[in-house]
Amino acid sequence: MTQPDERPKKLATRLAPVLEQLQRQTVVESVTHRQQQQRADLIENLVQRQQRAALVRELNKLNKADIGHLLNMLPADKRHTVWAELPNATAAGVLLELNDAVAEDLIDLTAVPRLLSILECLDSDELTEIDDLIPAAILQQAINALEANERRWVTQTIAYPEGTVGDNMSRDSLTIAEQATINEAIERVRSAPELPPQTDKLFVINRHRQLVGIVPLVELMRHPGEVMIRDCMDTDVVSFAPNDDAEDAGQAFERYDLISAPVVDEQRRLIGRLRVETIMDYLREVAESQALAKEGLKADTDLFGPILEGARERWPWLVINLFTAFLATRFISLFEGTIEQLVALATLMPIVASVGGNTGNQTAALVIRGLAMEQIQAGNLGYVYRKELVISLLNGTLWGSLLGVFAWLLYGNPLLGAVMMAAVTLNLLLAALIGISVPLLLDRLHKDPAMGSSVVLTFATDSMGFFLFLGLATLILV
Amino acid sequence: MTQPDERPKKLATRLAPVLEQLQRQTVVESVTHRQQQQRADLIENLVQRQQRAALVRELNKLNKADIGHLLNMLPADKRHTVWAELPNATAAGVLLELNDAVAEDLIDLTAVPRLLSILECLDSDELTEIDDLIPAAILQQAINALEANERRWVTQTIAYPEGTVGDNMSRDSLTIAEQATINEAIERVRSAPELPPQTDKLFVINRHRQLVGIVPLVELMRHPGEVMIRDCMDTDVVSFAPNDDAEDAGQAFERYDLISAPVVDEQRRLIGRLRVETIMDYLREVAESQALAKEGLKADTDLFGPILEGARERWPWLVINLFTAFLATRFISLFEGTIEQLVALATLMPIVASVGGNTGNQTAALVIRGLAMEQIQAGNLGYVYRKELVISLLNGTLWGSLLGVFAWLLYGNPLLGAVMMAAVTLNLLLAALIGISVPLLLDRLHKDPAMGSSVVLTFATDSMGFFLFLGLATLILV
Numbered sequence: 001m002t003q004p005d006e007r008p009k010k011l012a013t014r015l016a017p018v019l020e021q022l023q024r025q026t027v028v029e030s031v032t033h034r035q036q037q038q039r040a041d042l043i044e045n046l047v048q049r050q051q052r053a054a055l056v057r058e059l060n061k062l063n064k065a066d067i068g069h070l071l072n073m074l075p076a077d078k079r080h081t082v083w084a085e086l087p088n089a090t091a092a093g094v095l096l097e098l099n100d101a102v103a104e105d106l107i108d109l110t111a112v113p114r115l116l117s118i119l120e121c122l123d124s125d126e127l128t129e130i131d132d133l134i135p136a137a138i139l140q141q142a143i144n145a146l147e148a149n150e151r152r153w154v155t156q157t158i159a160y161p162e163g164t165v166g167d168n169m170s171r172d173s174l175t176i177a178e179q180a181t182i183n184e185a186i187e188r189v190r191s192a193p194e195l196p197p198q199t200d201k202l203f204v205i206n207r208h209r210q211l212v213g214i215v216p217l218v219e220l221m222r223h224p225g226e227v228m229i230r231d232c233m234d235t236d237v238v239s240f241a242p243n244d245d246a247e248d249a250g251q252a253f254e255r256y257d258l259i260s261a262p263v264v265d266e267q268r269r270l271i272g273r274l275r276v277e278t279i280m281d282y283l284r285e286v287a288e289s290q291a292l293a294k295e296g297l298k299a300d301t302d303l304f305g306p307i308l309e310g311a312r313e314r315w316p317w318l319v320i321n322l323f324t325a326f327l328a329t330r331f332i333s334l335f336e337g338t339i340e341q342l343v344a345l346a347t348l349m350p351i352v353a354s355v356g357g358n359t360g361n362q363t364a365a366l367v368i369r370g371l372a373m374e375q376i377q378a379g380n381l382g383y384v385y386r387k388e389l390v391i392s393l394l395n396g397t398l399w400g401s402l403l404g405v406f407a408w409l410l411y412g413n414p415l416l417g418a419v420m421m422a423a424v425t426l427n428l429l430l431a432a433l434i435g436i437s438v439p440l441l442l443d444r445l446h447k448d449p450a451m452g453s454s455v456v457l458t459f460a461t462d463s464m465g466f467f468l469f470l471g472l473a474t475l476i477l478v
Numbered sequence: 479m480t481q482p483d484e485r486p487k488k489l490a491t492r493l494a495p496v497l498e499q500l501q502r503q504t505v506v507e508s509v510t511h512r513q514q515q516q517r518a519d520l521i522e523n524l525v526q527r528q529q530r531a532a533l534v535r536e537l538n539k540l541n542k543a544d545i546g547h548l549l550n551m552l553p554a555d556k557r558h559t560v561w562a563e564l565p566n567a568t569a570a571g572v573l574l575e576l577n578d579a580v581a582e583d584l585i586d587l588t589a590v591p592r593l594l595s596i597l598e599c600l601d602s603d604e605l606t607e608i609d610d611l612i613p614a615a616i617l618q619q620a621i622n623a624l625e626a627n628e629r630r631w632v633t634q635t636i637a638y639p640e641g642t643v644g645d646n647m648s649r650d651s652l653t654i655a656e657q658a659t660i661n662e663a664i665e666r667v668r669s670a671p672e673l674p675p676q677t678d679k680l681f682v683i684n685r686h687r688q689l690v691g692i693v694p695l696v697e698l699m700r701h702p703g704e705v706m707i708r709d710c711m712d713t714d715v716v717s718f719a720p721n722d723d724a725e726d727a728g729q730a731f732e733r734y735d736l737i738s739a740p741v742v743d744e745q746r747r748l749i750g751r752l753r754v755e756t757i758m759d760y761l762r763e764v765a766e767s768q769a770l771a772k773e774g775l776k777a778d779t780d781l782f783g784p785i786l787e788g789a790r791e792r793w794p795w796l797v798i799n800l801f802t803a804f805l806a807t808r809f810i811s812l813f814e815g816t817i818e819q820l821v822a823l824a825t826l827m828p829i830v831a832s833v834g835g836n837t838g839n840q841t842a843a844l845v846i847r848g849l850a851m852e853q854i855q856a857g858n859l860g861y862v863y864r865k866e867l868v869i870s871l872l873n874g875t876l877w878g879s880l881l882g883v884f885a886w887l888l889y890g891n892p893l894l895g896a897v898m899m900a901a902v903t904l905n906l907l908l909a910a911l912i913g914i915s916v917p918l919l920l921d922r923l924h925k926d927p928a929m930g931s932s933v934v935l936t937f938a939t940d941s942m943g944f945f946l947f948l949g950l951a952t953l954i955l956v
Contacts (some may be wrong), residue, residue, distance in 0.1 A: 046856060056698055065733040073853045073860050090599060097733070099851070126631065189699045197735060199696060200678060208595035216697050218677060221667045235517040255543040255575070257675060257755045259737055276754055277735045278815040283758075284732065287765050288847060291928075295843040296836075303848050311872045314840055318833070318877055325535050325832040326884070339821050347810040350831070351942070355796070358774075362792055365773040369766060370781050373577070373608065375551045379522055383553050391789045399796055407803070448767075462828070 068097025115431030169272035353465030363435030396425030571597035613622025644720030647750035831943030841913030874903030
């Protein structure tokens, strides 16, 4: 036997206990962090050693979600090797589990014929899940390959803007006519070739396909078989319109503990279904992209992507920050004469700016949460302003005085201390004002307040920190 | 009729169309943001006008989740008035829906006898949901009032640390013996006096109460009645241990699209159930408290709470930031002589510090996401460091040069421009290094990297921004 054939055997022998443990654990145990890492190490090892046969064998043992997670963890080149080994049907399932950045990278490098074969393995729901990652021309080809009614549904659905309920709904739901009996409904469940995922209830419709109620699956087992659906259905239904905001829908899912909910058009005709899984995915994606967007990064920024692209991705944010920092320091340049006379001012001024920024960001964080949870409204806005301004006045006086004393002791100049105290207090008041107003304004403009607030705020507290401190110093000290 | 009796009538007439619309909409429509606001305005109005009877009437029309949301929105004093009007059973349900901050506030002001009556309305699952908000002595009294087996379960469950699966699991689940038939299982569902919420499957146990599989409810309808559960159950079960991390469990729920999952002890005996609802709640709470913790605020910070408390809540963060800002400016004081000779340095130095901080926070945000999604591991760490350092070198050279040219043009000093460029590039390299290392270090120490990273990073990039720029200027310019 030749070398290359012997190596995998040795490797397999060495890794046998690990593998056995992994397999056992995928069956009845939850997959822990450590196990995932072991698995990733194993696969990476096989890719490195170009053990193609062993790699394929190992991949076959994993489910699509786990392969997806693995690809998310691998550096780009190894990710590509594993992707190339996946059968099209598996690749299709895996595609749905990937980070957007990783999925886009893999879609980009997949030859068009293979990509089309992969997309053919997806049903219409799955296709609409990843439609925005696929180049338009290829997406159109994939849509054309669908059956007529699926094609119509996909075309309609991808037209709903991102972040709407329509963009996140799925097609299949189990419906039952209001005049059917419990027995007929059970027969409907029994005879369905495949049940839509997360089916927890039947949607009850009248002859115009209008939603009139729901029947939880368990209720089918708890009523006598001859009872009419119309007499035992629940008419207290939380439903959504396709243009509703998906985040609002997420809040409703949480508030009413929903697993699935109907989506209806203006005539209350059933047009789709919203599932807790999709909503959870969506909320996680939003939270994630917000965390990145706060630092001026896009949600599809790929930590393992090419370097030049990584450098270019950061330019817009760099430019904005260079520009605002530059502008803020222009306030310093107004007072260069004052600084020349009392250089201690140059040393102390960043403190005034920095404390303002931090306090303003605290206020903004509270206001952003209040807006997200719909706690802030016209009626209590005055209260919020008053409260935050009083807090700033208190804390500004208290901590500003302390800073003032420090400055006095450090430079032996009591007036410098007084300037410090006044500037800190005024800058904290300004920070509170801006910390409330900017998120509110962004919210009114239907922008995400979590995003732009910090740039504007930092610019304002920096500029005004410099201006107030140096301006007061010029008036009082020089 | 007297004034006070006439007023509600007028108000009711005026508000009749709004009310009617609201009622209709709670039945079959989703409740939109606007409707919630209208409702809050109406209730607030009734509280303001002290229309007690009308207020009680309106509250009766709302479900517990909606009353909870309303209380979250009301300023503290009005919140207290509404709370006082709620019957104990309603108050108990509402308590579960409140923000922690609001719930704590209301629990604090409720007289002990009423609080105990309210807690008596909660079952053991509900009690463990809010156990950490209730003063220990009162919680113990409430637990003592439970039946023996409930009491044992609650006592066990509240012992699991926060953030574990055990802390989030619920007690009730529908179980079936492996040797039962489908018909017996259906009878079990039919005869249960009340089904646990979000029951989507039966847990199959052997005679030792060990978990051996699951049967989705729908499957009960899709198999012939005489089939044995053991022959049709699914043995590929994702289960959790009570000490597993709740966030990891959340990821598993997402990855495997779970609605509920069993919690088992070391002998695989069933001890509880984890529900998608609880996990969603938990994940949202974590995300929320992270957003606040990043700005040094506690999750239970109450935007509508008392002012003095609000001021005091911000002290720790203020002190940390004052201290680090003060420390960072000590680096400036080292070079006061240099600044005296070239005051332009004072104007330009904040730009170097600020650009470093922003770049470092970008890197940190990417690393924090990579850690949260378990994409970063020992094997690809070197790649991440190399990539981020090269990006910093590229961007530092490019944008540093631009800044340098600006500085040169502004102050007519080409050497000042060169110092600017060098300082920006070096500070960006340092920012990348720290942006990766600090989150990693916090993660290794089992701290949340999203929390402390930004303080350390800003301190480092500020200090080094000042030090590098002024140090280079001292070497080259003076």
